[in-house]
Amino acid sequence: xxxxxxxxxxxxxxLTVARLLNIGLxxxxxxxxxxxxxxxxxxxxxxxxxxxxxxxPLTLASVPTIVAAALTFDARAVIQIGLLLLVxxxxxxxxxxxxxxxxxxxxxxxxITGAVLTILIFAVSxxx
Amino acid sequence: xxxxxxFAVLFFCCVAxxxxxxxxxxxxxxxxxPVLVLAFGCDIHxxxxxxxxxxxATSSGAAAAYxxxxxxxxxxxxxxxxxxTCGAMVGAYLSGRLNSNVISVLFGLILIYSAFSAYFxxxxxxxxxxxxxxxxxxxxxxxxxxxxGKLIAYYAGRVAPGFALMFVAGAISGLLGIGSGAxxxxxxxxxMGLPLKVSTTTSNLMIGVTAAASSGIYFKRGSIDALxxxxxxxxxxxxxxxxxxxxxxxxxxxxRKIFALILLVVAVEMIIxxxxxxx
Numbered sequence: 001x002x003x004x005x006x007x008x009x010x011x012x013x014x015l016t017v018a019r020l021l022n023i024g025l026x027x028x029x030x031x032x033x034x035x036x037x038x039x040x041x042x043x044x045x046x047x048x049x050x051x052x053x054x055x056x057p058l059t060l061a062s063v064p065t066i067v068a069a070a071l072t073f074d075a076r077a078v079i080q081i082g083l084l085l086l087v088x089x090x091x092x093x094x095x096x097x098x099x100x101x102x103x104x105x106x107x108x109x110x111x112i113t114g115a116v117l118t119i120l121i122f123a124v125s126x127x128x
Numbered sequence: 129x130x131x132x133x134x135f136a137v138l139f140f141c142c143v144a145x146x147x148x149x150x151x152x153x154x155x156x157x158x159x160x161x162p163v164l165v166l167a168f169g170c171d172i173h174x175x176x177x178x179x180x181x182x183x184x185a186t187s188s189g190a191a192a193a194y195x196x197x198x199x200x201x202x203x204x205x206x207x208x209x210x211x212x213t214c215g216a217m218v219g220a221y222l223s224g225r226l227n228s229n230v231i232s233v234l235f236g237l238i239l240i241y242s243a244f245s246a247y248f249x250x251x252x253x254x255x256x257x258x259x260x261x262x263x264x265x266x267x268x269x270x271x272x273x274x275x276x277g278k279l280i281a282y283y284a285g286r287v288a289p290g291f292a293l294m295f296v297a298g299a300i301s302g303l304l305g306i307g308s309g310a311x312x313x314x315x316x317x318x319x320m321g322l323p324l325k326v327s328t329t330t331s332n333l334m335i336g337v338t339a340a341a342s343s344g345i346y347f348k349r350g351s352i353d354a355l356x357x358x359x360x361x362x363x364x365x366x367x368x369x370x371x372x373x374x375x376x377x378x379x380x381x382x383x384r385k386i387f388a389l390i391l392l393v394v395a396v397e398m399i400i401x402x403x404x405x406x407x
């Protein structure tokens with residue numbers, strides 16, 4: 001690497017973020033595979049119509065109810081956990097970036113990253 | 129048809145969609161949503177919901193690789209994510225208000241745009257840009273490894289129009305359930321004058337965060353169906369991993385042109401569907 005001094009820590013930062021993204025992707029994929037296997041094991045031979053897909057019942061659209069159902073090994077809820085983990089991965093990336101910008105005392109970007117994080121939290125948790 | 133069979137069929141279709149998305153550089157969503165809507169008769173709201181999640185998955189995987197190679201610019205990404213996440217929320221909100229037919233027509237129009245941008249895609253040319261004040265204040269600069277590993281320095285210009293276009297890209301992503309990578313690249317490469325390699329890889333990094341903002345709203349609305357999303361996500365991820373492996377050994381220019389023509393046909397189909405088949 002021919003990077004100069006100012007580039008060195010930023011490269012480190014990128015490697016840390018890359019690692020986080022990979023872990024998030026792998027963990028959520030594994031959970032979705034488990035949920036899918038559970039679903040096929042339980043109801044694999046149940047008939048289904050493509051046009052009957054009308055989304056999740058709203059009981060499975062909030063985090064606490066999904067977690068509660070997943071703990072009873074409800075297949076759909078386990079899949080939803082995996083999907084939520086996938087959505088959480090970029091949000092975790094922004095959070096990690098906030099910490100890394102803070103460590104580098106790049107306060108302008110601490111502010112920008114904080115604003116992005118606020119928007120994300122509002123998008124995920126707010127009532128729209 | 130049983131659930132097992134449904135999973136298998138959907139999984140393999142999505143492997144194909146992910147593969148084509150990776151090979152053409154258009155991403156999975158642009159192909160995936162029409163396949164779900166036209167071939168599987170799925171409501172476009174649920175197709176978009178499942179697609180959004182798969183877009184997060186492929187973006188995370190690709191972004192990790194590009195970050196390691198030192199192409200993506202984290203500051204440029206973070207600043208522009210202010211615009212894309214706000215846009216994404218507006219798009220996701222609109223998708224809940226608009227009926228499926230309107231969304232289908234809009235999707236068709238975006239597909240036409242994607243087809244043209246894929247057909248006329250240019251190679252890396254450096255754009256002479258004047259560095260504006262905003263770019264200096266925001267430190268929108270960096271360097272990336274060029275041929276032979278030599279670092280090439282660059283900076284961004286025309287920050288305000290680039291930022292505005294990113295808002296539009298975010299809104300389209302949230303409304304249609306696609307990554308809208310083509311428009312993000314357009315904003316960075318053509319408007320802000322960033323090198324193409326930096327633009328495409330930084331766009332990849334931003335796609336995940338953008339899609340996360342809108343999928344939060346899709347989740348709340350119950351538009352993300354586990355039964356649909358599970359095979360879709362797994363298929364697209366498998367397909368795009370395979371695509372990234374064989375990409376260096378293919379002549380993508382020819383592939384992209386053929387694909388652009390197919391995309392035009394699909395665009396017309398989506399528009400006709402939006403008008404209830406009465407065109």
